Amino acid sequence: MAYDHREVEPRWQQYWEAQQTFRVERRPGRPKFYALDMFPYPSGSGLHVGHPEGYTATDIVARFKRMNGFDVLHPMGWDAFGLPAEQHAIQTGTHPSATTQQNIETFRRQLKSLGFFYDWSREVDTTDPGYFRWTQWIFLQLFRKGLAFQAEIPVNWCPALGTVLANEEVIDGLSERGNHPVVRLPLRQWQLRITAYAERLAADLEPLDWPETKQKQRDWIGRSEGAEVDFPILERDDALTVYTTRPDTLYGATYMVIAPDHALTLEIASADRLEEVRAYAEAARRKSDMERTALNKEKTGVFTGAYALNPLTEQQIPIFTADYVLGAYGTGAIMAVPGHDERDFEFAKRFDLAVVEVVSPDGTTRESLDAAFVEDGVAVRSGAFDGQPSAEMRRNMIAFLEQRGLGRRKVNFKLRDWVFSRQRYWGEPIPIVFPVRTDGDPRRGANFEIDYQTPIALEESELPLRLPELEDFQPGDDPHGPLARALEWRFFQRDGRWFARETNTMPQWAGSCWYYLRYLDPRNESEMFSREAYDAWMPVDLYMGGNEHAVLHLLYARFWHKVLFDIGVVTHPEPFLKLVHQGLILGLAYRWYAVVDGAGGLLRALDGDSAEPAPAPEGGLALATGERVEERWLSEQQIETRDGRPVHPEHGVRVVAVAEKMSKSRGNVVNPDDVVRDFGADTLRVYEMFMGPLEQVKPWQTSGLQGARRFLDRLHAIASRPLDDAPPDEPTAKLLHRTVKKVTEDIEALRFNTAISAMMILANHLNGLRVTPRDAVERLVLCVSPFAPHLAEELWTLVGRRASILDAPWPGFDPALCEDEVVEVPVQVNGKVRGKVQLAKDATESAARDAALADEGVRRFTEGKAVRKVVYVPGRILNVIVG
RNA sequence: GCCGAAGUGGCGGAAUCGGCAGACGCGGCGGAUUCAAAAUCCGUUGGGGCAACCCCCCGUGAGAGUUCAAGUCUCUCCUUCGGCACCA
Numbered sequence: 001m002a003y004d005h006r007e008v009e010p011r012w013q014q015y016w017e018a019q020q021t022f023r024v025e026r027r028p029g030r031p032k033f034y035a036l037d038m039f040p041y042p043s044g045s046g047l048h049v050g051h052p053e054g055y056t057a058t059d060i061v062a063r064f065k066r067m068n069g070f071d072v073l074h075p076m077g078w079d080a081f082g083l084p085a086e087q088h089a090i091q092t093g094t095h096p097s098a099t100t101q102q103n104i105e106t107f108r109r110q111l112k113s114l115g116f117f118y119d120w121s122r123e124v125d126t127t128d129p130g131y132f133r134w135t136q137w138i139f140l141q142l143f144r145k146g147l148a149f150q151a152e153i154p155v156n157w158c159p160a161l162g163t164v165l166a167n168e169e170v171i172d173g174l175s176e177r178g179n180h181p182v183v184r185l186p187l188r189q190w191q192l193r194i195t196a197y198a199e200r201l202a203a204d205l206e207p208l209d210w211p212e213t214k215q216k217q218r219d220w221i222g223r224s225e226g227a228e229v230d231f232p233i234l235e236r237d238d239a240l241t242v243y244t245t246r247p248d249t250l251y252g253a254t255y256m257v258i259a260p261d262h263a264l265t266l267e268i269a270s271a272d273r274l275e276e277v278r279a280y281a282e283a284a285r286r287k288s289d290m291e292r293t294a295l296n297k298e299k300t301g302v303f304t305g306a307y308a309l310n311p312l313t314e315q316q317i318p319i320f321t322a323d324y325v326l327g328a329y330g331t332g333a334i335m336a337v338p339g340h341d342e343r344d345f346e347f348a349k350r351f352d353l354a355v356v357e358v359v360s361p362d363g364t365t366r367e368s369l370d371a372a373f374v375e376d377g378v379a380v381r382s383g384a385f386d387g388q389p390s391a392e393m394r395r396n397m398i399a400f401l402e403q404r405g406l407g408r409r410k411v412n413f414k415l416r417d418w419v420f421s422r423q424r425y426w427g428e429p430i431p432i433v434f435p436v437r438t439d440g441d442p443r444r445g446a447n448f449e450i451d452y453q454t455p456i457a458l459e460e461s462e463l464p465l466r467l468p469e470l471e472d473f474q475p476g477d478d479p480h481g482p483l484a485r486a487l488e489w490r491f492f493q494r495d496g497r498w499f500a501r502e503t504n505t506m507p508q509w510a511g512s513c514w515y516y517l518r519y520l521d522p523r524n525e526s527e528m529f530s531r532e533a534y535d536a537w538m539p540v541d542l543y544m545g546g547n548e549h550a551v552l553h554l555l556y557a558r559f560w561h562k563v564l565f566d567i568g569v570v571t572h573p574e575p576f577l578k579l580v581h582q583g584l585i586l587g588l589a590y591r592w593y594a595v596v597d598g599a600g601g602l603l604r605a606l607d608g609d610s611a612e613p614a615p616a617p618e619g620g621l622a623l624a625t626g627e628r629v630e631e632r633w634l635s636e637q638q639i640e641t642r643d644g645r646p647v648h649p650e651h652g653v654r655v656v657a658v659a660e661k662m663s664k665s666r667g668n669v670v671n672p673d674d675v676v677r678d679f680g681a682d683t684l685r686v687y688e689m690f691m692g693p694l695e696q697v698k699p700w701q702t703s704g705l706q707g708a709r710r711f712l713d714r715l716h717a718i719a720s721r722p723l724d725d726a727p728p729d730e731p732t733a734k735l736l737h738r739t740v741k742k743v744t745e746d747i748e749a750l751r752f753n754t755a756i757s758a759m760m761i762l763a764n765h766l767n768g769l770r771v772t773p774r775d776a777v778e779r780l781v782l783c784v785s786p787f788a789p790h791l792a793e794e795l796w797t798l799v800g801r802r803a804s805i806l807d808a809p810w811p812g813f814d815p816a817l818c819e820d821e822v823v824e825v826p827v828q829v830n831g832k833v834r835g836k837v838q839l840a841k842d843a844t845e846s847a848a849r850d851a852a853l854a855d856e857g858v859r860r861f862t863e864g865k866a867v868r869k870v871v872y873v874p875g876r877i878l879n880v881i882v883g
Numbered sequence: 884g885c886c887g888a889a890g891u892g893g894c895g896g897a898a899u900c901g902g903c904a905g906a907c908g909c910g911g912c913g914g915a916u917u918c919a920a921a922a923u924c925c926g927u928u929g930g931g932g933c934a935a936c937c938c939c940c941c942g943u944g945a946g947a948g949u950u951c952a953a954g955u956c957u958c959u960c961c962u963u964c965g966g967c968a969c970c971a
Contacts, residue, residue, distance in 0.1 A: 219967070224970080224971090246971080325971075330971060335971085341971070584965095657893095687908095690896090690907085692896055696889085704894090708908085711907095713922095713923090753895095756908090757896090826903045871952075877903080
């Protein structure tokens with residue numbers, strides 16, 4: 001007796017909308033809870049089943065908190081600037097804002113169809129001028145504090161596409177789309193000085209309730225402690241400064257390496273070496289970072305002809321240039337200690353350079369080393385430092401260097417400044433203008449020259465700076481991006497002088513850096529948000545989102561938050577107290593192997609778990625006989641089960657389930673609209689929460705939906721029966737109160753799968769009773785309501801209560817009913833369970849022992865043997881050791 | 884290569900302050916209901932031995948160890964997934 005979700009769910013959605021059930025205001029005296037979802041990019045393909053996973057989880061917590069008396073802020077919005085809409089515009093001429101609005105409509109409809117408890121009156125859209133005006137405002141604050149600056153940075157410019165590409169869009173120097181050549185071109189870019197906050201971004205992670213993400217961020221920031229040391233360059237006044245974390249190995253520095261892109265590289269090269277050095281530097285410059293590192297190739301480099309002086313040994317050591325030293329890290333130059341660094345060792349072998357042992361594992365010295373010894377040990381061949389353990393010597397060496405003026409302590413970071421401009425149309429305009437020298441009107445084709453050295457901030461009153469309308473979104477031959485062609489927008493005159501607007505736009509990260517703040521007070525036109533709104537809701541108590549944003553988004557948002565903190569706009573140093581990443585939902589497909597002839601025709605089928613197919617030298621798979629093999633795939637609906645195992649319906653071979661990221665090519669994509677239509681939103685929500693632990697990667701199994709739906713149908717059937725107002729019998733009461741307890745605790749700990757399992761057990765129990773106790777049904781419906789809100793509302797009114805169930809208090813439980821006076825204790829003999837005895841929960845050991853030894857099953861194994869020892873844990877176990 | 888997470892039935896998973904491995908669900912098998920099917924309900928379902936749903940043995944990636952007791956703790960190894968990738 002299934003209920004009709006197609007009637008029930010829309011009806012309650014309309015009710016919630018009409019009653020404004022989800023609108024929140026702060027009520028005096030209530031605790032608050034801010035449950036935040038990472039807002040989506042509204043793509044053209046709509047919601048996929050991965051989205052509702054995290055959203056359902058926060059929705060459950062939000063509803064649970066609300067029923068527990070909290071004021072809950074649970075908002076949703078759109079991260080709507082981005083490349084796909086711009087690409088679509090290039091192809092079709094449709095304005096990106098039109099595409100974006102259309103996609104937002106779809107997303108909003110889909111989310112509403114899932115019954116999420118969002119306060120839609122707080123919806124934000126990063127492309128709305130009322131929103132990005134404040135994104136621009138924050139940029140101006142960054143600019144004023146000197147945290148936004150311009151620099152020449154090499155980019156991947158693809159002349160054929162007329163656009164700048166991201167590193168991952170370039171493969172072997174060709175564009176991913178269309179295989180056009182890509183050149184590295186220095187381009188003026190805006191950068192944000194996130195490095196100024198590196199120390200705090202690393203240190204402030206400490207108290208946060210975040211998962212492994214904290215470590216990822218620390219690794220990304222890459223703080224290290226060491227020293228800068230100056231190496232005098234021979235025949236020059238200059239010194240070459242290096243950064244090292246191993247000042248204890250200074251005596252072992254037998255050569256130096258300077259990055260090919262270091263400012264001094266060409267300067268120090270000797271005349272006879274200059275050409276070679278220049279050629280090497282030129283080649284290195286053309287390589288992308290990926291190429292330089294991807295192959296993990298053999299070390300290359302050239303001798304510059306210059307020498308430096310090791311300040312401690314006072315030996316002359318050669319200076320090489322090599323691309324294994326990065327210009328952007330440290331000082332762009334290193335002292336090479338081949339005895340104690342693997343890369344330096346490899347390079348030294350290649351170029352036949354001296355390897356000297358200065359750290360010994362045991363204090364004895366060796367004449368030659370087979371490999372670099374990179375661990376800590378004891379100093380040798382290090383003058384007065386001999387015999388010092390590495391850690392101690394590092395401290396002493398830094399003090400020594402500082403005393404002599406040869407070097408200084410230094411903390412270094414891997415983190416680099418954030419390139420904050422994109423040569424795109426569909427992004428926030430950067431609110432900066434530059435003076436222009438011109439002999440006429442640059443909008444009418446007069447010559448002009450823009451003085452990029454003198455950036456001028458717009459007045460705050462001039463915000464928002466909107467995008468101009470464009471007819472044509474095609475990229476052009478100007479790396480400055482499509483806005484450079486919007487002459488009417490770009491140039492303007494003030495007080496008789498000409499100015500040009502910045503034509504770069506902000507990256508997609510910008511809008512998502514502070515959206516959680518705008519939700520607080522989204523319609524405020526005079527401020528980002530009011531102080532009252534901030535104090536009412538911040539900080540975020542639970543932040544849910546994919547771990548693909550573990551580093552960049554979360555680091556950038558924290559950076560902006562700290563800047564806002566420093567200028568007094570926010571009052572907490574960190575915005576997100578607790579962070580949880582929901583696991584990816586994978587698509588499932590079933591593999592079998594097809595042995596094929598030259599034309600691809602099927603010769604015979606092999607089991608999907610066959611070990612016979614092996615990678616063929618010419619690519620693909622083949623058998624030992626040389627026959628070619630192809631992987632073939634079936635969907636969950638296509639397979640058949642024989643003897644409990646999945647098989648191919650025609651060929652009968654076994655098929656093997658393989659879970660992979662959902663993709664069209666694999667045919668394993670699931671559309672939530674279909675699920676809502678066929679099973680209902682509540683079923684989708686319950687199923688996704690029941691699949692397994694929230695944070696784990698899980699394969700989607702359409703068949704699993706059945707179980708969730710049966711559970712809901714069963715609830716409906718139970719609540720539809722005549723209800724008995726008498727208190728439930730004791731076993732029912734015990735189970736009921738334990739279930740409420742478990743569901744309460746599991747929701748707090750985000751263990752939704754086991755909470756659902758507990759509710760299923762209770763539902764199965766109630767289903768088997770002759771009379772249905774009202775108390776049990778009502779409490780169960782309340783427990784279910786955060787998971788399956790539509791059905792819960794329906795059943796709540798069905799049992800005679802008033803909507804909305806969201807305003808009903810969360811059910812309590814009686815702790816006394818959650819504990820047993822008499823418990824069944826398993827009895828082990830020599831560690832194996834041989835019987836069970838009923839005991840009072842606090843029975844004494846001697847009582848327990850007597851009961852156990854009287855048990856027949858136990859006696860069989862103890863008969864005629866001496867009891868050597870008894871281990872008794874009251875209420876848990878009794879173990880009798882005989883021998 | 885480095886960092887992180889994880890390996891439990893045919894499948895998703897449960898049980899980690901060490902204490903009955905396999906809760907709950909999917910799938911399978913048997914039955915009830917039905918003219919029949921779907922749906923629903925009941926029973927059963929880790930592997931093996933046995934006439935036997937008595938009982939016994941084996942079993943949480945592999946191997947060792949600690950313990951009365953190990954899926955859980957320690958060590959070594961294997962595999963899978965995710966991230967980073969010459970960071971001095």
